[in-house]
Amino acid sequence: MAKVKQKLLFRTENVSGGRTEGESGSFEQGGSAKRPGKVNRVTERLQARRKSLNDSLEGDVRAFLVNEAELHTYDDLTKVNPVTPTTVLKCLQARYSARVFxxxxxxxxxxxxxxxxxxxxxxxxxxxxxxxxxQPQDFKPHIFIVAEEAYRNVQGQVEPVNQSLVVSxxxxxxxxxxSRCLMKYYATVAASSQKCQHTVERIERRVLDSNxxxxxxxxxxxxxxxxxxxxxxxxQLQLNSSQLLVGASVQTYLLEKTRVAFQAPNERNFHIFYQMMKGATEEQRQEWEMPCDQKFTWLPNAEKSLEEDCFQETVEAMVNLGIDAHKRAQIFRILAGLLQLGNVNFSPAPESEPCGLDQQSKGFLGKTAALLRVPADELRECVSIRTLRAGKQSALLKPCSQSECVVRRDCLAKVIYARLFDWLVGFINSSMCADxxxxxxxxxxxxxxxxxxxxxxxxEQLCINYANEKLQQHFVAHYLKAQQEEYVSEGLQWSFVRYQDNQRCLDLIEGNPTSIFSLLNEECRLNRASDAKQFRERLQKELSDNGSMSWDKFSKQPHFIVAHYAGKVSYQIEGMMEKNKDPVPPELLSLLQKSEDPLLQSLFADTETEGKPHGHSKVVTVVSKFKNSLENLMKILHSTTPHYTRCIKPNPDCKPLTFQKEEVITQLEACGIVETIHISAAGFPIRVPYDNFIQRYRLISNTRLLAQGAENEAQIALGPAVQDILNAVLRTKSSAPNNNNNVMVHCGKTKVFLTHAMLELLEEQRYRVLSQKAFSIQCCWRRHQRRQRAIRTKCATFIQAVVRGWLVRREVRRWRKAATVIQNKWRSWRALMDSLAEAELDNAEDLQEEEEARSFLFQRGSVPLSSFPNPQAVSSLPLGLAMSFTPSVTVTLTTTGFHKIMSIMATLKIPFRNGEYKVETNQFKHGVASIRAQPQGSVKLHMQRSPLRYADMYPGSHTDQVTGFNQILLENS
Ligand SMILES: Nc1ncnc2c1ncn2[C@@H]1O[C@H](COP(=O)(O)OP(=O)(O)OP(=O)(O)O)[C@@H](O)[C@H]1O
Structure with missing residues (x-):
């Protein structure tokens, strides 16, 4: 800590005398003027002390720089010791040489x-x-760290949630x-998940295509x-509650429209004109009156070829953003018209006559009129004749001088280009801005x-530098001034760092009641011809008290010098008032409103053209408009968490990998980097109110929030809780060597002040505790799930077993029932048959003897063989048949029951040829060995029906046993 203080003291002495100090800079020197009598001795002592401090610091610087090989390893300049412009510069140089940017x-x-x-x-x-x-902070420094930090702030909903990335x-x-890198980063990381890819991809593409x-x-x-x-x-990249990019909007400031009609030597017009000139197709050239060999006054240095001259890329981006072919044609036609207008030159004429045009200029004017779709003679008239109106009297026409014609011509081009640019911005916004x-x-x-x-x-430069002053002030206010003021109010012991406060410069430019802007506006509202010398005198009279304003005594041009935070700039007064008024002749506006080009017409549709006499309050000057829009921007910046990126140009000639020390040191000093490092190194950049702190980190020490009462009581109640948390974190840290915890955190009256290192520790610990808790929750949940699953499985198995058992039992019951029925039926049938057969066999002899029964039971007859039924007919005989043999027929049977007998009969084939017959069989296995018959005479088949109806109804158990006596007898006729 002593070393840090020492460094701060050194800086206090080294800030250049020409700059204003921050309010609190006097804190260190508070007692120096107490007793005038002792001033000399005090001053001497102070000087001696300073000298010894400087000597020791130079020694430190030398010692630090000795280790040259290590200089490029300093990722954070706050770790450089001591922090001086020299050490910071050397580190940056070493890193640049090592290709670390x-x-x-x-x-x-x-x-x-x-x-x-x-x-x-x-x-x-x-x-x-x-x-x-x-922890992206652990990675090598990169613009993506800034981007990610901002993104995570939004994700974590850390107040203020909205973020601003200021690139200066x-x-x-x-x-x-x-900025392009940042946009690409967000278009990638804030891209949608798979499910809504389509809708969001459109926006990401559009955001990138707007570039x-x-x-x-x-x-x-x-x-x-x-x-x-x-x-x-x-x-503004618009994010939804899931931090997905759902839209974007662009706000633009102060387009340098004068460039359309005036380009400084060795500079060029806007890229789009060169892109058209170089990238147009033959057809487009014809349409735009732009042949290859045409020279345009407003297109200087066209031979210089840049990678930005890429017409196709611009057209593709326009297509992607939804600017259709028709609109694109209108836009390019208007731009081509402006180029033609730049070639129109006016020749001087007597006062009462309008300026003349040479033949060439007439041609250019005609082409301009054709491309802008306005009548050529009206265009000429508007540019060269002024309409004067006094109240409601009829208008008076006054020819313009040559220079006035040029101004009106340029004005026409500027106003068209500016409106076209605004229209484009509006279109881009409408195509990507989310609801x-x-x-x-x-x-x-x-x-x-x-x-x-x-x-x-x-x-233009005054406005640009004013904007930069405003941003610098925001930076200073946010990082330097506010921090130090807060340290005092929170009761921190603090050695104050001087910083360059640019409030005085801003007062000079925009302050009330008198400032450069207010005087400029006043001059414009007076509605009189402006006089540069007169205005300079006015400035001198009103603003000479302000130390940021000065004049070069030897310059003949009316001018004033402003000492900006980044250096002194001399502004010429000539033309400044005219530019501030930025008047557009009403004739030009009404001409453009009459254009047959729908786009051009719409650009001026809602513009007032009637030249009303300008009342004091009516004139809206350029600076007042700019100041308003800048104030709105600052309001937004103040309501967001800012992240500053300082871009440094290492050499003025844009040479690759060339580092010029003088160039870099000027920029470092101008943006107050060294002061920023001091404050960041020594201070506590993170300040969290007690209750927010406890809300976020209480889980580290299991702190319980007490009921909150009045603010003071709450603070008293929260104090020990905060201390508990810090102790818990620092205890874990103290196991690591080289800890110096006391400089990492400070408890103020209402806030906890932290260094980044302490915040990292807290976040790390919080993350660890959260992980542990998450792990415990996961374990419990998994255990619970396992148990549930086991119970479910057991239940399912039980239910399955019960259902299967029931089904099987039901089936078995049915089978048993059926079997019992069959058994019963079968048994009763068998019993019946047995009884019938028995009864039959018992009565068989009696039956043979009985005459009536004989005539009833025996049927004899002869059937001619030719009409012997086919096997199917045989098989349909009601009873089994046994074959008898005759001398002419041999039949061998090995009967095996009733079915066998039936099958033998079914296989008999007795073909009949010329009245002869032959009995054949090929069914040996059915027991028919052979059947032979002599074809002599006719054979008669005698059938004798068995008298037994039941005794052979079922096959016997032995193969040779035929029960029953049904016979077929074959005999000679
Ligand atoms: N990180 C980088 N890597 C490679 N080249 C770079 C990088 N940053 C800048 N450049 C180069 O430097 C050039 C100037 O950069 P850029 O246009 O961003 O400057 P600027 O600060 O926006 O300037 P201006 O204020 O004039 O618009 C670019 O055209 C590009 O070629």
Whole structure:
């Protein structure tokens, strides 16, 4: 802790004198002016002390830098010791040389621009790795850590739940690149699960497709960056309650529309014009009056070829976003019209006459009119003649001077382009913005133009730098000022860090009642010809008290200099008031409203064209509009959890992997990185109110919440509970060596102040306890499930056994019943038959003797063999038959019962040929050995019916036994 304090003291002394201090910066020096008599001695003592501190610090710096090989291993600059601009710079340089481009600087991420694509640094696999890691902070610093942290904050519903990712840095530092990476990250990780893939995929695609369109229409090649964003944007990624990306919206700020009609030397117009020029098909060229060899004044440096000149990609993105072919044709036709308009030149004319046009310009004007679908003569008139109205009197026409014509021409182009850009943004929003009911949280990405300082700076630069000042103030307020103020109010012992407070600069630009903006607005509302010199004097008179304003005594141009947080910038006053008014001649507006192009017409449909005399309150100037939109943005930022990423441009020439120390140190100082590291290293960046702390971490020590009473009582009640939790965590930590727990946590009056390390410990412990509890729950649940399953199985087996038993018993019962019935029937039938047979056999002799019975029972007769029935007929005889033999017929029988006899008879075949007969059989196995018959005369078949009706009704048990006496007798006739 002593060392940290020492470092802080050093910084207190080293902040450059030209900058304002943070309010609390005087805390350290509070007693210095107590007794004037002793001032000298005190000052001497102080100086001596400072000198010795500086000497020892230089020694520390040297000692730190000796270990050069290790410098690149510092992932977090808060671990650098001592923290000085030199040590920080050396670490960043070492890391850059080792191709490591991201470094933590406490609460901020420093992103160095490699100016060349780094393979696999942003691949899908890397995204997934960071997303699925349990502790992404343990991974190498990366923009994905910031993205993941914000995403997890939303998931964990940590207040404030909505997040803002602020990407800042100067032009070309890599802000747009970083924003693109963040959008890709969220489009990947916040993608839907399989089941609703279709609906959400559409949004992810659209969010990503909005980039090429916005960049084509809003980016341009400047001296500092080939793909410089010429507008600011805040993208809100809308997440539903499951943290899936369900929509997005874009808010844009201050498009640099002057670029359409004016491009600084060696700069270019917006990319889209070059894309059209280079990527149009022959057919499109004809339609747009854009032959290959055509030169356009507003397309300078067209020969420079950039990877951004990719028309096809823009068109594809437009298609994906739902801009149909018809609309695209309208858009490109309007843009082509603007290019033609840029080639129109006016020649001077006498005061009472409108400016002339040479032959070429007439042609260009005609083409412009045709492409914009407005009458050519009206267009010419609008651009070169002004309509003056005084009240309700009839209009007076006044020809414009040559320069006025140029201004009106440029104004026409600017207003059309700006409205077209806004229309595109509106279209993009409508195609990807989710219904309010569908999303509940958002992650905002802010990509604003970087700080700008050119040789000539005007209103655009003033607005851009003002926006950067606002963001810097938000950063300072959030990370430096508010923290230190809170430390005081919570009663922490704290050595204060000086920081650069830019409030004075902001007061100068936007303050009330007098500031640059207020004076500019006043000038515009006076509705008089603006005079730069007069305005400069006014500024000097009103604002010279403000230390952030100065003038260059040797400059002849009316100007003023503002000392911004990132450096001094000189602004020229000439043209500033006109730009602030941004007037559009009403004739031009009404001309555009009459256009036959439906898109162009709709762009101006709801614009007031009648030149009303401007009352004081009516004029809405550029700066007041910009200030309002910026204030709204700041409100959003203040209501969200911010995450800052500072992009650093390592060299001004955009050379790959080139590190220029001076360039980097200026940027580090400008954005207050060193101060941020100090506060992050020494302070407690995480501050959690007691009850939130207990709610989240009470499970670590099984703390029970007491009933809450008044705030103070609650605090008193919560204090020991918080202490219990911290003790529980620190006890587990104290087993590890080198712990210095006392500097990791501090209990304030209402909040617990934590370092990131302590938060990690708490979260780790919470995670461990949660895992244990989850494990116990799982065990119980599994045991319960196992038991339930066993019970179910047992029950099912029992039921199955019972049912099967019952079924079998039922079946057996049926069988038994049936068997009994059959047995009974069979037995009674057998008994009946036996009795009948017995009775019959007993009476057989008597029957033979009885004459009447004989005539009844014996039937004799002869049947001609030719009419011998077929085997089926034989088999239908009621009783078994025995074959007798005659001299001419041999029949051998081995009878085996009734059925055998029947089958023998059935197999007999007696073919009849020419009155002869032959008896044959092939059924040896049925006992018929042979049947032979001589074909002599006719054979008579004598049938004798047995007198016994029952005695041979069933086959005997012996094979040779034939019971009964039915016979067939064959004999010669
Ligand atoms: N991480 C990176 N990896 C590779 N190249 C990068 C990276 N970041 C930036 N660049 C390169 O640097 C160039 C400038 O970056 P970018 O356009 O994002 O800057 P910017 O800060 O948005 O500038 P401006 O404020 O002018 O819009 C890019 O065109 C790209 O080529």
């Amino acid at each position: 991201y470094t933590h600087a406490g609460c901020t991420l420093v992103a160095m621009n490699p100016f060349q694509p780094i393979p696999h640094l942003y691949s899908l696999d890397v995204m997934r790795e960071y997303h699925t890691a349990s 840095g100067e032009s070309g530092a890599g802000k747009t690149w970083t 090429p369109i916005m960049e084509a229409f809003g980016n341009a090649c400047t001296l500092r960056n080939n793909n410089s964003s010429r507008f600011g944007k805040y993208i 309010d009911s569908k999303w509940c949280n958002f992650i905002g990405l802010l990509d604003v133009y970087g700080f700008e300082c050119f040789l000539l700076n005007n209103l």
